[in-house]
Amino acid sequence: MASAPYWIETDDWHTAGEPFRVVEKLPPGFLPTASTVAQRRFDIIAATGHPLDQLRQSLCHEPRGHADMYGGFITPPNDPGAAFGVLFWHKDGFSTACGHGTIALGYWAIAKGVVKAPENGAYEVVIDVPSGRVAATMHLVNGKAIHADFINVASYQISKGLQVVIPSSQKELNVDLAFGGAVYATLNADQVGLKVEPKNVNEFIKLGREIKASLGTRAHYGKYDCYGVIFFDEEGEERTDGQDLLIKQRNVTVFADGQIDRSPCGSGTCARLAVLHAEGRLGPKKNTLRHRSIIATSFEAEILEETRSPIVEFPASIPRVRGTAQLYGKMSFYIDPAEEIYPGFLLR
Numbered sequence: 001m002a003s004a005p006y007w008i009e010t011d012d013w014h015t016a017g018e019p020f021r022v023v024e025k026l027p028p029g030f031l032p033t034a035s036t037v038a039q040r041r042f043d044i045i046a047a048t049g050h051p052l053d054q055l056r057q058s059l060c061h062e063p064r065g066h067a068d069m070y071g072g073f074i075t076p077p078n079d080p081g082a083a084f085g086v087l088f089w090h091k092d093g094f095s096t097a098c099g100h101g102t103i104a105l106g107y108w109a110i111a112k113g114v115v116k117a118p119e120n121g122a123y124e125v126v127i128d129v130p131s132g133r134v135a136a137t138m139h140l141v142n143g144k145a146i147h148a149d150f151i152n153v154a155s156y157q158i159s160k161g162l163q164v165v166i167p168s169s170q171k172e173l174n175v176d177l178a179f180g181g182a183v184y185a186t187l188n189a190d191q192v193g194l195k196v197e198p199k200n201v202n203e204f205i206k207l208g209r210e211i212k213a214s215l216g217t218r219a220h221y222g223k224y225d226c227y228g229v230i231f232f233d234e235e236g237e238e239r240t241d242g243q244d245l246l247i248k249q250r251n252v253t254v255f256a257d258g259q260i261d262r263s264p265c266g267s268g269t270c271a272r273l274a275v276l277h278a279e280g281r282l283g284p285k286k287n288t289l290r291h292r293s294i295i296a297t298s299f300e301a302e303i304l305e306e307t308r309s310p311i312v313e314f315p316a317s318i319p320r321v322r323g324t325a326q327l328y329g330k331m332s333f334y335i336d337p338a339e340e341i342y343p344g345f346l347l348r
């Protein structure tokens with residue numbers, strides 16, 4: 001398998017600046033035979049040199065990608081209740097959740113005719129992902145998608161005020177842990193004396209790695225380890241009408257091993273909603289979060305409904321994150337396992 005050269009077609013989208021490379025057709029024999037997306041992910045991770053992991057590296061790493069590339073392999077759904085499944089990937093492996101990818105996949109499914117949406121109105125593209133069943137609710141006007149709502153799995157805070165010590169400075173920080181399909185550590189960027197701005201990106205990468213290492217197994221939650229560290233700035237609040245508040249925050253999410261989300265991070269936004277919910281600043285259909293990214297793109301998010309929480313101290317809810325995606329290319333990649341640098345390389 002995969003000893004002969006082959007071609008792979010991709011549709012390359014971005015959501016609020018974050019890339020999402022969609023691979024619809026996999027070479028025969030590459031997809032694990034397990035019947036669920038979650039199990040296929042485990043099977044790939046458990047194997048050494050799995051062909052889908054080699055393909056991930058070929059498409060994500062240089063020369064076809066870069067250290068901040070992201071994408072997904074389309075798979076069958078777990079059952080006919082979803083339109084399809086997806087295995088999300090990034091430079092270090094396969095993730096459990098990806099909001100920006102779910103938004104991009106909603107657009108992709110409509111653009112490719114994978115689903116038959118009406119010309120006008122809302123249409124739910126249901127997708128099986130490793131953390132569960134999610135949806136991209138597409139809003140269409142004259143056959144064109146104008147925005148997508150990422151409806152995630154139940155999200156909730158896991159713990160509050162965990163203390164970490166940064167090895168390089170011996171500085172003590174307090175972080176909250178929250179689940180949004182993946183586990184995130186979140187902290188106000190003022191704790192590290194930085195503003196969420198592009199010029200500080202290398203500092204955030206370094207600190208993200210240090211915080212994750214310092215948390216160690218304290219940030220593991222069931223089968224989930226700590227996926228990312230979210231640094232946020234408060235950007236004020238506005239009253240939208242007599243009742244509701246628009247809470248404005250800007251964040252940078254450092255995920256996997258030092259990868260930077262250009263978007264406001266869909267699953268990370270759900271984790272932030274969970275923390276704001278626990279703090280009483282948001283509730284079901286009460287108040288909205290405008291979440292800006294490091295490159296100043298934004299998502300708008302709210303809590304749709306409260307749900308049963310597995311963590312007694314904190315509430316759980318189903319979040320909705322609204323964003324847009326754009327197609328920026330269609331690629332045809334040639335992959336030759338005999339090539340000197342196969343399956344690719346990274347410089348950081």
Ligand SMILES: O=C(O)[C@H]1NCC[C@@H]1O
Nearest residue numbers: 097098099100265266267
């Ligand atoms: O939007 C998200 O949820 C994803 N973006 C990169 C890191 C996360 O998986």
